[in-house]
Amino acid sequence: EVMTEYNATQSKYRDRCKDRIQRQLEITGRTTTNEELEDMLESGKLAIFTDDIKMDSQMTKQALNEIETRHNEIIKLETSIRELHDMFVDMAMLVECQGEM
Numbered sequence: 727e728v729m730t731e732y733n734a735t736q737s738k739y740r741d742r743c744k745d746r747i748q749r750q751l752e753i754t755g756r757t758t759t760n761e762e763l764e765d766m767l768e769s770g771k772l773a774i775f776t777d778d779i780k781m782d783s784q785m786t787k788q789a790l791n792e793i794e795t796r797h798n799e800i801i802k803l804e805t806s807i808r809e810l811h812d813m814f815v816d817m818a819m820l821v822e823c824q825g826e827m
Contacts, residue, residue: 740767754782 744763751758758766 743767 744767747766748758748763
């Protein structure tokens with residue numbers, strides 16, 4: 727009786743783990759069959775799952791760095807355009823002052 731209860735508890739735990747892993751895989755956009763999940767659990771090769779997450783994380787960080795770099799370049803461009811605008815305003819004032827003389 728104790729062994730039967732132990733086996734039932736172990737089976738329930740395994741099913742909960744399998745469901746949790748399947749949900750996590752679905753969140754990352756990866757679908758798996760029951761056979762693939764069983765193979766992962768039996769072989770302990772959940773590293774495939776974590777490797778995909780690490781790769782996605784690295785790609786996301788790289789994209790963020792590129793976006794930040796581009797943002798900084800746009801800010802520099804905006805500053806340059808403002809300086810150029812100020813120069814044209816100064817030039818217009820000089821021309822206007824010379825016209826009055």
